[in-house]
Amino acid sequence: MKKFKLLIITIALAVVLAGCSSAEGIYSDKGQVFRKVIPQDMASLDTAMVTDTVSFDIFNQVYEGLYSLNDKDEAIPGVAKELPKESNGGKTLTIKLRKDAKWSNGDKVTAHDFVYSWQRALKPDTAAEYAYIMYDIKNAEEVNLGKKDVDELGVKAVDDYTLKVELTKPIPYINELFAFGIFMPQNEKAVKKYGEQYGTTAEKSVYNGPFKVKNWKVEDKIELEKNNDYWDNKKVHLDRVNYKVLKDQQAGSALYDTGSVDDTSITADQVEKYEDEEGLQKRLKASTFYMKMNQQTVPAFKNKDMRLAIAKAINKEGYVNSVKNNGSKAMDGFTSSLTAKTPNGEDFAKTIDSPLSFDPKEAQKHYDKAKKELGIKNLTFTMNTEDTPDAKISAEYIKAQVEKNLPGVTLKIKQLPFKQRVNREKTENYEASYSGWGPDYPDPLTYLSIMTTGNGQNNTGWGSKEYDQLVKDANGKLLKKPEERNAAMKKAEEILLNDAPIAPVYQQGEAHLTNPQVKGLVYHQIGGDTSLKNVKIDKSIDRETGEKK
Known part of the structure; x- marks a missing residue:
């Protein structure tokens, strides 16, 4: 039975690798590329329409909200250039935005993009499942229930680079909440251009994060590339990020063993096999x-x-x-x-x-x-x-x-x-x-x-x-x-x-095999699982031992 199972895995691996031998294939390690196996596909690129962790993880790479999370899950400036100025007992937030943030279509990222995104998420006909998480914004619940017009939502663009947010009460974790997927901005021009198809393919969205989606084949793979329009692109080391969708974790570990991926989760019965490997990580x-x-x-x-x-x-x-x-x-x-x-x-x-x-x-x-x-x-x-x-x-x-x-x-x-x-x-x-x-x-x-x-x-x-x-x-x-x-x-x-x-x-808990050459990978406990902005592949490290070659 073991030999038969090994044969099946080998055949499956051969099928998975077939057709991917080109220099820029999903398993290629040419240049700075991070390759990861994920257990399921993302649902959409529309930040208003998802609830799954895979989608939120991708959002962390291709979009950026007012704030991002650091390695301690604390809010740090993203599109916002500083933390909010509070007034009215903490219920009014004035947020200044950076002027160099851009969308991948060349448009500036402005306060209007946040107003549009939040209003759209709360419109009853959008039917956003996560709308309730926005209810701490003034009139958000009433807007979502159709009792008030979206223009009455407590968020206004004072000017292109100043956002004013009215809350129902002071919220101690509001800055971290603003880093969550549904609070990310949307480009109104792109949403209206693609209509109901917005976010359904790589081409039918625009991006303001460290990366942009180059290719998305549903239930197969997601390929990202560095977003040169991103305001902080000089700190982004990776040229590409490649995700392979595989429900079979046995196949994922086989890909890791052949050096074809840099990260994959493994099952309980695989942990013992890799117990002495440098790449085994538990969290x-x-x-x-x-x-x-x-x-x-x-x-x-x-x-x-x-x-x-x-x-x-x-x-x-x-x-x-x-x-x-x-x-x-x-x-x-x-x-x-x-x-x-x-x-x-x-x-x-x-x-x-x-x-x-x-x-x-x-x-x-x-x-x-x-x-x-x-x-x-x-x-x-x-x-x-x-x-x-x-x-x-x-x-x-x-x-x-x-x-x-x-x-x-x-x-x-x-x-x-x-x-x-x-x-x-x-x-x-x-x-x-x-x-x-x-x-x-x-x-x-x-x-x-x-x-x-x-x-x-x-x-x-x-x-x-x-x-x-x-x-x-x-x-x-x-x-x-x-x-x-x-x-x-x-x-x-x-x-x-x-x-x-x-x-x-x-x-x-999660057991992973992670290539020791991967440096700067940040895991989060809230929102999207990872941040890849600062990841670098150090090829001077031996993949097997984790030591300098």
């Missing part, structure tokens, strides 16, 4: 994965003890060690570590007291109590997951744990393509779903707000008036009282965990 990401339990479709999930039983029945340490083996961490909370700090500098996630640690005896007690209250002897439900080999292994582990530690429970697995799984959650057409969430800005509310009653991501049927009020206070009257605000968010998360509408399993 912990600020993303939480958990089982959602839908109380609307499974009446037994309305019982708190049943939810607690399931949440406590999964051996999470065993999961991250045997299933993941990639730097992932067992998780009992909701807000991931590396997301936000408390006023005294402690990681917020580490301050949470959770009752959801693995405890099979306690799980059994909750299960027995639930059965008695519900008048049932057993429970059968289906958990949706994605249609990848890795997702299947994860789901099988969770199934085995739940059925072993809660005799009488039958957990069925349904594999679906990513978009279908997400759509089933949005429409509440599921029983349980293995889901995940990562931060969009460095604050616990990036997690806590999605579980408020009525939020589009809280499709579990769970709600708590006390929880909702605490989150509302943390995003309102307590914004200038950091200690009280932190206490409110801590209490809110502990209410959520004690009610257990979700069953946290792990914080995501």
